[in-house]
Amino acid sequence: MKLATLRTSSGSTTAALATGADTYLALPATDVGALLVQPEWRSITKKAAEAAAEGGQPVIAATEADFAPLLPRAGKVICCGLNYGDHIQEMGRELPEFPTLFAKYADTLIGAADVVEVHGSGRVDWEAELAVVVGSELFRADEDQARAAIAGYTVANDVSMRDWQNRTLQWFQGKAFDATTPVGPVMLTADDASESFEVRGYVNGELVQQGNTSTLVFGPAQLLSYISQFTVLRPGDLVLTGTPGGVGMGMTPPRFLNDGDILTTEIDGIGRLENQFRIHAPVPANA
Template identity: 65%
Template sequence: MHFGTVAHAGTTRAAALTCDGWRALAAPTARHDADAPYAAASPTADLSAFLAAGGTLGADTPLAEVLEGATVRAPLPRPAKVICCGLNYGEHIRETGRDLPSHPTLFVKYADSLVGPTDDVSLPSGTDVDWEAELAVVVGATIRSADRETAAAAIAGYTVANDVSVRDWQYRTLQWFQGKAWDDSTPTGPVVVTPDQVDPGAGLTITCRVNGEEVQRDSTVTLVFDSADLLAYISTFTTLRPGDLVLTGTPGGVGVARDPKRFLADGDVLETEVEGIGLLRNVIRLTDHTA
């Protein structure tokens, strides 16, 4: 099934996309994790809160009313943790001149960095802004020190993301964080698709286009560390809880690795697509505020 967060009647709601359109998710009947974030939030306020309150995604998820005229937003607007993997496709690793890693290369973002599937990406002018199409994994169960099988079972679904990166800030130091966690820089969505509907292990085509020109294309079958690997590894050192988001890395074709280097300009249209999940279409807005 397809799930998401929509704007409706002046508020946001966790919802499922059905043949009738978007239908609100009914509140979970019980919380599975008393320590989960957003305990005081309405369980139907958005998909992050629904999952954190103990909701599960699937064909038996209780649905409520049809939300006429709903507008799609970022599916997980308030994840407690946004953890990202870099250098996770063979071609991308080769274009950076590195060897295949023995362990995942990880960094974090904040929820403030996330925008929706059609929102503008807003960054300062004069910065080197690059594209990075990615498959993202939505955590659906609390796991700590999980094995691969347990981690795979904890996947609530998959969505699309673009880890838009500010390269000149990223490469100021050996730590990438300051180039990766800018507010309003990471498009996500449009929906979360459950694992019974899509299987990245079987190979989902992932593409990125700039103003209609294809700049990235690969298959998720070539990931060095797949979704279960990443969740198991991350859960070794930090607890993952329902509603957390894990970005799995980008294929080759990024702008910084080209000769000459190529970066996004104000007004560029950035499209990010993962087969079986959906399409993001975001306009780049580079403004004059000081970087």
């Protein structure tokens, strides 16, 4: 199953189920997070699909779907850095014993096809990532419990303002610009997911990042278990699993997004984010 959060003509949002026939079916929840807090979300979704199969249910054509951030009100958005072997080497570091974690807020999230407006940074970089959606509450959970609590997987780009990120030792301020982290377009439910995912990032159609989540140092269940040792994870929380090699900062010379660039983030079997960037700041020389 694939679930989305779609904007509606009334200015609100609705959770929706992708149906086989290239359409979306509205579900009785304002967004995927609000759906997941209902323990019976799978049967709610199944019943809606059955009702739709019998006809008469309003559907939204996939071409007309307006994707809101998948989890617009996520309580926690926790990110792992330095989690792909090749990206770790690119940044000049050794394989870690513990995951490097940082937090952001739901205000950073933006929809799968939205224009991203950046104010005040001239070093806007990309980080294509697999993101894990929490489906049930987790606290001091082992890896098996964590695996069972995964609702599904989605695509994210942890877009980073490298000038702000590198102002101090803590990355938060370069990672927390409102409405700059695209996430979506859908959550693929865990029961339909394969063992690993191929993650790719493109700038203006040029492939810049590629990695397979089978090479993650800390996999999804391991990350959720680790985080749950110190803080509770709840339905609709989001964990970003880190980015493979190929970020702009690691290039020689460094390369950043320019005003008008299109950033595409893609995971086979889940979907694709395609976001144009408007950079409202003088872009300094790449040095």
